[in-house]
Amino acid sequence: MTATAGREAVRRLLLIVNPQAQRVNERRADDLERLLSARFDLKVVFTESRGHATDLARDATEMDVDGVAVFGGDGTVNEVVNSLARTDLPLAIIPGGGANVLPRSLGIPRDPWRAAAALMRAADLPPRRMPLGRADGRYFTCNCGVGFDAAIVRAVERHPEVKRRVGDWFFVWVGLRLFAMGYDRRHPRVHVAPGRDGSQWQHGVFFAIVQNVPPFTFLGRRALQVCPESSMDGGLDWLAMDRMSTVTILPVLLSAFSSSPRHTSNRHVTYRRDQEAVRIRCDRPMPFQADGEYVGERMELLVESVPDALSIIC
Numbered sequence: 001m002t003a004t005a006g007r008e009a010v011r012r013l014l015l016i017v018n019p020q021a022q023r024v025n026e027r028r029a030d031d032l033e034r035l036l037s038a039r040f041d042l043k044v045v046f047t048e049s050r051g052h053a054t055d056l057a058r059d060a061t062e063m064d065v066d067g068v069a070v071f072g073g074d075g076t077v078n079e080v081v082n083s084l085a086r087t088d089l090p091l092a093i094i095p096g097g098g099a100n101v102l103p104r105s106l107g108i109p110r111d112p113w114r115a116a117a118a119l120m121r122a123a124d125l126p127p128r129r130m131p132l133g134r135a136d137g138r139y140f141t142c143n144c145g146v147g148f149d150a151a152i153v154r155a156v157e158r159h160p161e162v163k164r165r166v167g168d169w170f171f172v173w174v175g176l177r178l179f180a181m182g183y184d185r186r187h188p189r190v191h192v193a194p195g196r197d198g199s200q201w202q203h204g205v206f207f208a209i210v211q212n213v214p215p216f217t218f219l220g221r222r223a224l225q226v227c228p229e230s231s232m233d234g235g236l237d238w239l240a241m242d243r244m245s246t247v248t249i250l251p252v253l254l255s256a257f258s259s260s261p262r263h264t265s266n267r268h269v270t271y272r273r274d275q276e277a278v279r280i281r282c283d284r285p286m287p288f289q290a291d292g293e294y295v296g297e298r299m300e301l302l303v304e305s306v307p308d309a310l311s312i313i314c
Contacts, residue, residue, distance in 0.1 A: 010067040010090065010123040010313065013040040014060045016080060018047045018072030021096040022164050023112070032071060032094065032116060039120040047076065057083035065089070067127075067313060069119065071112065073097015078140060078291035081132065081310060085139045090127035090311040092119045098167045099292065101142045105213045105232070106314045122313050132309040133212040133236055135301050140290040141310070143216055143226075144303060146280050147190050147207025148244070150287035151183055154294040168219050185244040189283040192240045194272050196302065198279040202270050205240040208280050210303050212236060216256070217292065227271065228261035234274040235305040243268040277304045 015036060017029050029044075036042050043065070047053045053072070057080040060068045069092040070080050077093055084091050093103040094115045109115045133140045152175045156163050163170050179185070188204040209216065211230040215223035227237035241248065248268045255261045263269045272278070285297035 008066070009125075010092075011041055012065045013042050013067050013069055013092075013123075014056075014063065014065045015042060015044045015069045015071060016047065016053050016056050016076070017044060018053065018070075018076040018096065020047075020160070020164070021072040021076060022098045022167060023073075024071060024096040028096075028112060029071065032112060035113065035116050036069075036120070039123070047072070050075075051079060053079035054083050056080075060084075061087055061089055067092055067123070069094060071096045074099055074101055074142070074291050075293040077102055078293055081141055082139050084311070085132055085306070085309050088311055090313050092122075092313040094119065098163075099218050101215070101217055101292070102213065103314075104218065105142070105215070106312070108314055119313060125313075127311045127313045129308040130232060130310050130312055131212060131235075132306045133210060133303060134306050134309075135210070135288070135290060135303040136295075136298060138290055138295060139306070139309070140212060142213050142291050143209060143211045144288070144290040145207060145209040146282065146286050146288050146298065146301065147205075148178070148183055149207060149209055150289035150294065151178055153289040153292055154287045155182070157294050172219065179244075179249070183244075188242060190240070190286060191281045191283075192238065192270070193279045193281075194275055194277075196277045196279065196304075198281075201281075202240060202242075205242045205270070206244045208238060208240040208278075210236050210238040210278060212305070219257075222257055225256050225261040227273075228256070228263070229273050231274075236275045236278060236303065237271070237273050238275060238278050238303075239263065240270045241268055242270070275305065277302060279303075 067090045071094045095103045193201045211227040213232045214230045216226035230237035280301045288298045
């Protein structure tokens with residue numbers, strides 16, 4: 001990440017709170033408001049529906065504020081980022097979700113009060129610039145995927161109350177159920193090519209995962225390193241698999257959870273590092289997720305790395 005030179009300290013802060021996030025409730029939001037009000041000229045707004053955080057953050061770019069803070073999960077952060085991308089208005093994150101991938105990748109404490117204290121200290125320092133990914137015009141901070149992982153996200157989001165109550169383990173249960181009987185593991189319908197021109201296609205894969213920062217996600221305290229060599233200082237890394245049998249998936253999954261993950265020796269895995277762009281095509285509409293949020297079905301995507309796209313306080 002690179003520093004943003006010449007920007008003054010953050011004094012006026014807009015705090016966007018998602019009351020539906022897993023670790024957010026009214027008492028915590030009130031306590032956080034009191035804490036931050038001692039340091040900032042604070043305005044607090046609450047999201048009311050999916051996509052509302054994008055609108056609130058867009059309004060913030062025209063308000064008299066110095067920064068936008070999010071108290072919510074990865075989905076809320078993604079919505080806000082899609083309004084702040086390629087602007088000078090910095091983002092701060094107070095983790096309120098389950099996985100909280102980006103703040104944990106940045107070293108932001110998981111505890112909201114410690115995260116708020118870190119924000120108050122960092123507000124006097126120049127914010128940093130970090131790269132983003134962009135797929136089909138939508139920015140993402142951590143990852144996007146087409147195929148199996150997106151199908152898991154889609155199924156989980158059909159049960160938001162269970163997701164909020166159970167957390168990470170609900171993703172595991174849904175993934176196992178889909179792998180056993182809910183996802184077509186016989187007919188690969190995804191094709192991937194490095195670069196923008198699509199001249200070298202990897203045909204017939206079951207899913208493609210693209211990472212902007214490590215890790216892919218967390219299960220409790222353990223990181224899942226799908227693209228183990230990804231870095232916030234480089235381009236995009238992506239991984240695809242041309243077989244989805246148990247004997248091929250299990251070693252990759254175990255490696256991804258290990259302390260020294262490596263996938264390059266698996267002949268059914270295609271892994272590319274530090275890419276400026278990647279093209280994805282599908283034989284039929286396939287599920288697509290960005291930062292753990294189901295976006296919809298897509299037949300074709302151009303996924304691009306956008307350097308220095310987001311200003312962030314950390």
